[in-house]
Amino acid sequence: MRTRPLKVALLGCGVVGTEVARIMTTHADDLAARIGAPVELAGVAVRRPSKVREGIDPSLITSDATALVKRGDIDVVVEVIGGIEPARTLITTAFEHGAGVVSANKALLAEDGSALHAAAEKYGRDLYYEAAVAGAIPLVRPLRESLAGDKVNRVLGIVNGTTNFILDKMDTSGAGYSEALDEATALGYAEADPTADVEGFDAAAKAAILAGIAFHTRVKIGEVHREGITEVTAADIASARRMGCTVKLLAICERAADGRSVTARVHPAMIPLSHPLASVREAYNAVFVEAEAAGQLMFYGPGAGGSPTASAVLGDLVAVCRNIVGATTGPGESAYTRLPVSPMGDVVTRYHISLDVADKPGVLAQVATVFAEQDVSIDTVRQQSRNSGSGDEVGIEQSGGGRRVGGSGEASLVVVTHRAPDAALSGTVEALRKLDTVRGVASIMRVEGE
Amino acid sequence: MRTRPLKVALLGCGVVGTEVARIMTTHADDLAARIGAPVELAGVAVRRPSKVREGIDPSLITSDATALVKRGDIDVVVEVIGGIEPARTLITTAFEHGAGVVSANKALLAEDGSALHAAAEKYGRDLYYEAAVAGAIPLVRPLRESLAGDKVNRVLGIVNGTTNFILDKMDTSGAGYSEALDEATALGYAEADPTADVEGFDAAAKAAILAGIAFHTRVKIGEVHREGITEVTAADIASARRMGCTVKLLAICERAADGRSVTARVHPAMIPLSHPLASVREAYNAVFVEAEAAGQLMFYGPGAGGSPTASAVLGDLVAVCRNIVGATTGPGESAYTRLPVSPMGDVVTRYHISLDVADKPGVLAQVATVFAEQDVSIDTVRQQSRNSGSGDEVGIEQSGGGRRVGGSGEASLVVVTHRAPDAALSGTVEALRKLDTVRGVASIMRVEGE
Incomplete structure (x- = not known):
């Protein structure tokens, strides 16, 4: 085992950071055995350095995060501040000064992940961020x-x-x-x-x-x-x-x-x-x-939560430290497919639509015609008078377009469609809103997982 | 990207091997992009080389697995033969001749994993085996x-x-x-x-x-x-x-x-x-x-299944290939805790025990006494006459030791215990078998996940 410890800078010491620092101390021997080198908390950047933080050596605390990541002796920077800035600049600065980075920052990764990956690659460092998605769950x-x-x-x-x-x-x-x-x-x-x-x-x-x-x-x-x-x-x-x-x-x-x-x-x-x-x-x-x-x-x-997120951060910390000990880096960004992202209108799924309609003959026929015109196929229709508690689900094949909805006054009509593009559904809803007999579209919800 | 392809030897071409070979061919571009180098199936060792294998170049097929792993130009050996031998010798030979190994062989890993890890480490090669446990599930x-x-x-x-x-x-x-x-x-x-x-x-x-x-x-x-x-x-x-x-x-x-x-x-x-x-x-x-x-x-x-297991094998193959391209190896065996494995008697859990007992007064008292003597605390008892279909669950506190079980003839008694060591439960069952009123121990099952 290498004896010179790997030095870790912690940016942020809230719920997650506190737990990361705690585990680094209490489980130091396990971490060292798994990494193949001891690992040491070398600095903690916080907004309020005067606050007492149990279990953390006060001499490690600083309010100057930039100076910390520029120190030059830091092997890994753990960023648990969140938000776009100053996190982005600090991470980039960390790479420039030779540190690998573990981040839990979903907003930043989702906003500017590619630029961060590019910076990591330029300086030959690791960027790991298991904690950014679904806390402790390995994803x-x-x-x-x-x-x-x-x-x-x-x-x-x-x-x-x-x-x-x-x-x-x-x-x-x-x-x-x-x-x-x-x-x-x-x-x-x-x-x-x-x-x-x-x-x-x-x-x-x-x-x-x-x-x-x-x-x-x-x-x-x-x-x-x-x-x-x-x-x-x-x-x-x-x-x-x-x-x-x-x-x-x-x-x-x-x-x-x-x-x-x-x-x-x-x-x-x-x-x-x-x-x-x-x-x-x-x-x-x-x-x-x-x-x-x-x-x-x-x-x-x-x-979410301090401990689960810290677990993910520490798993990444061990990986980045192992890579440093092995003089290598882990897999970087893999974006070679360069697939375009299609708009929502192209998504194909099923829909559950609740309509407030006039409770009179011909309504279902009108509604069904609108769906047909937009090429959205109906799976089931449930009609319900405002004064009746129970619905009556009918397959559209059986019910036909001319079936009468309720008696008089207001009724609700729940339509569940077959799979259709979101754009077609939007067109359908727009057309439905124009029908005299449709008083309102109470809700539209997609149906998934079938 | 490196242009010289990484060469893969496949040992075994059953359900899993066939699928590994198929995906290596159909998804060659994706694998190359993810690895950073093309990957090529360089040989397939099988028991029956005469069998026609769709999608696999017949010139790659050999019955001499040993010669294949000794070739010297092989970067990674994928072992999907299963069983202890010849798999163990082939894997060790592969390491000796400079190849990394991906294995799906749970029996071998469970029998001799440490020796294989030691061989991998000695020759500075990778040993990956995600497919050995729970197929495609990353574990x-x-x-x-x-x-x-x-x-x-x-x-x-x-x-x-x-x-x-x-x-x-x-x-x-x-x-x-x-x-x-x-x-x-x-x-x-x-x-x-x-x-x-x-x-x-x-x-x-x-x-x-x-x-x-x-x-x-x-x-x-x-x-x-x-x-x-x-x-x-x-x-x-x-x-x-x-x-x-x-x-x-x-x-x-x-x-x-x-x-x-x-x-x-x-x-x-x-x-x-x-x-x-x-x-x-x-x-x-x-x-x-x-x-x-x-x-x-x-x-x-x-x-299990060909495709899911192949997915796990290929994930490992990409990892081992990436490591070769990066001139590194992944994490090896981590066995530093050297914790002893305790015998089953030390396991503490709950038990569900079905007894066939004489349907007469005093039986429950006798049974409860045996549990008490072995320090196994009873949670609930359900008694049931042989001719009655429904059980009657009673907390042992309410039922007392003297409660009469059924009327006459045979009855069954179901006891659920609190947590107790397995050794104490075994002692209890042994003592129960000696009771005249206990005709037999119909079943003992542990209760988990509560």
Whole structure:
């Protein structure tokens, strides 16, 4: 074993950083044995250096992150600050000064991963970021390495714990969105400003990273179609239940059927209760990976939190340190396919549409005609009078276009389609809104995982 | 990119080998891009060279595997023959002649992994074997690398598809063991001689490999406690159902509570229906990994079959080839903890015991006394007259020792214990067999995953 210790600079000492520092101290012998060299915390950059941090030698604390990464004796920089700047400049500076980098920064990787990879390659250093996607769950490494001899066609997963907690709460208790969000906030699952989570930005960043790795191409967060969960209602969840489904915020990355493009999207979707993702509860994450030879794989675990994220960071730290000891680097960016990212309109999936309609003869005929004109094939229609609690599901073949909907007044019509392009569905909805008999489109939700 | 191709020798061309060769040809461009060098199938050693093999250049076929691995121009040897010899000698010869090795050979790795690792290290070559455990499911790499900064305390999984298919069939159809085995054989899930699967040898080999990697020690297959599923009856499964459980063949690797030893075992066990492993159907595999910082992770997917196994082999092939291009090697054996493997008697878990007893007063008192004398605490007792279909579950506190069991003749008594050492349970069963009122011990099954 080499005796000169590898020196690690830690940027950020919040929930994750504290745990990284703690484990580096308490498990120093194990880490040394696994790396083949001792590893030493050589500096910790924080915003508030005066704060007492238990278990961390105060002499290591600095507020000058730039000076720390420029020191020249640092072997690995662990970046757990988050956000675009100063993280980006610090990481680039670290490479320039000879350090490898372990980052948990999904926003930065999704925004500018290619530039960071290019900088790492230029200076012959490692850039590892398992912790950026789904916390402790190994996903980046399995996709980059275990499936390196396979062809991934689809990644489908729950990659945001906050929104899964909220949707799970709505599903199990019948609560509305606001009530469930309040509970998530009270229990510490949602931040004071939950925007990044509930609007799907966090999941979109992860989708961009996963799509890039899975398809060996480049996907930026701006190319990920994004819808959050703030519009999901208790009625949507109840409607999903009637279909034997539940609602999850899914990140979906797909290779097009012709193999010439990819799509990446984040939106709430109904999935059948029999699908393994349906039983992912609370703040857990789970990701399905479908590969040509491997078939369907699932990875499940805690997607966030100090300890799980620290576990992923430390796994990467051991890998980068091993590479340094072995005078090598791990796999860099693999973006050779250069597949374009198609717009949402090209995505093909199924839809569940709730319409408020006039409760009079001929409505279903009008609605069915609109779907037919847009070439969107209907699977089932469920009609329901406003004053009746139970739905009546009919195959469209049996019901025909002329079937009468309810008696008089208002009714609701739930249409579930066969697979159709998103653009066709949008055209359908636009045309439906123009019908006199359609009072409103109550909700549109995609149906996945079937 | 380097232009001289890396040369691969394939040992064995059965279901897995054929698929490896096929993907190497059809996905040659992708593999080259990911490796940074073209990769070429340079020879295929088979037992019956005269057999026509579609898609494989006949000039590559040879029956002389030894000559192939000794050729000197081979960069990587892919061993998918299985069994101890000649695989072991061929792998060692490959290292001696400068090749890295990818193997899917669980029996050999579990029997002699340390010697192979030592040979790999001596000659500075790689030994990768993701395909040896749970087919396409990434497990070896996540344990060796993703969790390299964490401390794994437990691995609990379904790692044999044949037995899972049989038990699932028994559970869903009420079939007996023989009937379910026949169906598995007819559908190709069980081999003509199913011994390796149904007696737990295959799962024990995987448990040995997983335990070694997870705990950074050496565990040989002979140190794995092994019980197969041939004794599992329809009555056991029905009894499990009454407890809200199902029966699975589990591989369980645990670090002792004091951290000073490990255990590895394979046996059928009851697990609650709410446990994610309970819903692993047919021939699928799934493995739970519990680590100190990461928490509970699960990996799920197809555990066998030509394509999934080939996916794992090719992932390793890409890794070994990348290492060769980068003039390095991946992580070798990590067995620095040298933790001893404790015997089964030291394992602490819960038990479900079915006794055939005389249906007369005082039986429960006698039975409860035996448990108490062996220091095995009883959780619940369910008593059932032979002519009554329904059980009557009572907490032992309420039932007392003197409660009368049934009326006259024979009855059955089902005891579920609290956690106790396996040795204490064995002592209890031995003492129970000596009681006049105990006609027989119908079944003993461990209860896991609670």
